[in-house]
Amino acid sequence: MKISAIGLALIVFATALTLAQSQVSQAGGALAGISPAEFEEFRLGLDDFLEVEAAEEGLGPAFNGTSCAVCHNVPVIGGTGTIAELRAGRRNASGEFETLDGTGETLFHLFSVPGHSCQPILPADATVFARRVPIPLFGAGLVEAIPDETIRALEDPTDRNGDGVSGRAGMVVDVASGEHRVGRFGWKAQHATLLSFSGDAYRNEMGITNDLFPLEAAFGIPADRMRLCDPFPDPEDKPDPRTKRRGIDNFTSFMRLLAPIPRSGVDETARQGEAIFAAIGCTACHVPSLTTGPSSHPVFDRKIVALFSDLLLHEIGTGDGIRQGPAEANEIRTPALWGLRHRRPLLHDGSAGTVEEAIRRHGQEAALARRGFERLSDAEREAVLSFLRTL
Numbered sequence: 001m002k003i004s005a006i007g008l009a010l011i012v013f014a015t016a017l018t019l020a021q022s023q024v025s026q027a028g029g030a031l032a033g034i035s036p037a038e039f040e041e042f043r044l045g046l047d048d049f050l051e052v053e054a055a056e057e058g059l060g061p062a063f064n065g066t067s068c069a070v071c072h073n074v075p076v077i078g079g080t081g082t083i084a085e086l087r088a089g090r091r092n093a094s095g096e097f098e099t100l101d102g103t104g105e106t107l108f109h110l111f112s113v114p115g116h117s118c119q120p121i122l123p124a125d126a127t128v129f130a131r132r133v134p135i136p137l138f139g140a141g142l143v144e145a146i147p148d149e150t151i152r153a154l155e156d157p158t159d160r161n162g163d164g165v166s167g168r169a170g171m172v173v174d175v176a177s178g179e180h181r182v183g184r185f186g187w188k189a190q191h192a193t194l195l196s197f198s199g200d201a202y203r204n205e206m207g208i209t210n211d212l213f214p215l216e217a218a219f220g221i222p223a224d225r226m227r228l229c230d231p232f233p234d235p236e237d238k239p240d241p242r243t244k245r246r247g248i249d250n251f252t253s254f255m256r257l258l259a260p261i262p263r264s265g266v267d268e269t270a271r272q273g274e275a276i277f278a279a280i281g282c283t284a285c286h287v288p289s290l291t292t293g294p295s296s297h298p299v300f301d302r303k304i305v306a307l308f309s310d311l312l313l314h315e316i317g318t319g320d321g322i323r324q325g326p327a328e329a330n331e332i333r334t335p336a337l338w339g340l341r342h343r344r345p346l347l348h349d350g351s352a353g354t355v356e357e358a359i360r361r362h363g364q365e366a367a368l369a370r371r372g373f374e375r376l377s378d379a380e381r382e383a384v385l386s387f388l389r390t391l
């Protein structure tokens with residue numbers, strides 16, 4: 001790694017975040033109970049997650065960020081971030097979503113490497129635009145360890161129980177294993193495993209091709225220009241000669257071993273708020289906890305994961321019109337609410353500034369729950385918000 005001005009700034013920034021970290025009880029630390037060897041893996045993973053890449057190392061030609069940490073750093077490394085990325089497509093004559101070309105890509109990169117004209121060009125016929133904010137990674141290894149069957153047992157795509165909520169699992173072919181799995185990561189449930197997401201993010205966010213995503217994807221850059229913009233042989237993510245591990249393996253270790261954000265102190269009002277949250281139907285989608293499957297690793301073995309999500313796809317009227325992975329144009333995967341107090345703005349596109357605003361935007365499948373929230377007395381509504389502030 002070359003320490004450029006940006007790199008130096010990031011190190012200063014990371015140090016400041018580490019200082020902030022000590023005030024955010026253990027946020028950003030590793031799961032309790034891991035072995036010293038795993039802690040070392042976590043630490044090396046964190047190093048790679050922070051590493052700022054340059055064009056000679058494969059960055060670009062078009063990219064959204066120079067390191068994973070550039071977008072995952074609020075309130076500490078591994079969290080959410082302040083960059084919203086852009087996706088685009090168009091609607092055809094019958095109003096259905098279509099991608100802009102045969103590649104099926106919808107991501108438009110924000111930056112490009114210098115030297116040639118490598119900036120993606122947004123086609124003039126794009127009519128659907130969508131922003132996406134980063135999703136925090138705290139507790140991601142526990143989410144990964146929830147069995148597919150547990151998630152599928154919560155599905156009710158035809159609303160058999162008549163509660164107006166019809167979530168469905170986003171089935172994907174996991175790029176890393178080739179298996180049919182339940183997608184659970186990403187706003188569109190587009191990945192089932194952290195290794196696959198790492199490969200996707202390394203290529204799509206940073207332009208670094210790897211074993212799982214071996215071809216450059218940069219919308220709007222023609223093939224001949226691509227050769228000038230990116231003369232480096234793919235895949236660009238090579239195993240470290242000493243550790244034999246690829247960047248995508250290191251990112252995966254860091255995220256898998258990253259602990260969830262602990263809940264803050266729960267008082268009587270918050271306890272009442274939690275009961276109201278369940279009574280008005282928020283828990284139909286924000287399921288308080290799921291349990292990991294049996295594992296030979298004690299840290300992942302049948303653990304209660306208090307994430308407040310069913311990990312299913314729903315239409316609640318906030319959809320962004322982009323069909324992606326297993327998700328229809330207006331479906332969004334229920335976001336986990338753990339760590340909510342450290343996360344602003346809210347909703348997939350960052351369009352809600354406060355928790356209350358995010359709740360008031362719930363419609364369609366969540367209309368009943370939203371009405372329940374609106375009909376609460378001021379004291380009850382305050383209790384729900386007080387409960388959400390403990391997450």
Ligand code: HEC
Pocket residue numbers: 064065066067068069070071072083084085132133134135136137140184185186187188194197198201202205206251255
């Ligand atoms: C330019 C900003 C940016 C960069 C750089 C970035 N991410 Fe992200 N990350 C995002 C956004 C935005 C999302 C939500 C994407 C979506 O679902 O559309 C996300 C989502 C994720 C998720 C899904 C988490 C969940 O629980 O659903 C994982 C895992 C992830 N990123 C890992 C990484 C890794 C590893 C890197 C570095 C290789 C990285 N990200 C680099 C912006 C970024």
Ligand code: HEC
Pocket residue numbers: 165166277280281282283284285286314316318319332333334335336337343345346347348349355358359362365366369370373
């Ligand atoms: C039908 C399923 C469903 C129900 C019921 C539901 N939600 Fe949600 N909730 C979602 C989905 C899906 C999103 C993400 C929407 C988006 O990003 O566009 C969301 C987002 C949120 C967010 C923002 C989280 C973030 O990270 O951006 C909060 C807060 C929230 N819901 C609270 C509630 C509360 C409180 C209730 C009960 C009044 C409730 N939800 C009921 C599905 C549901």
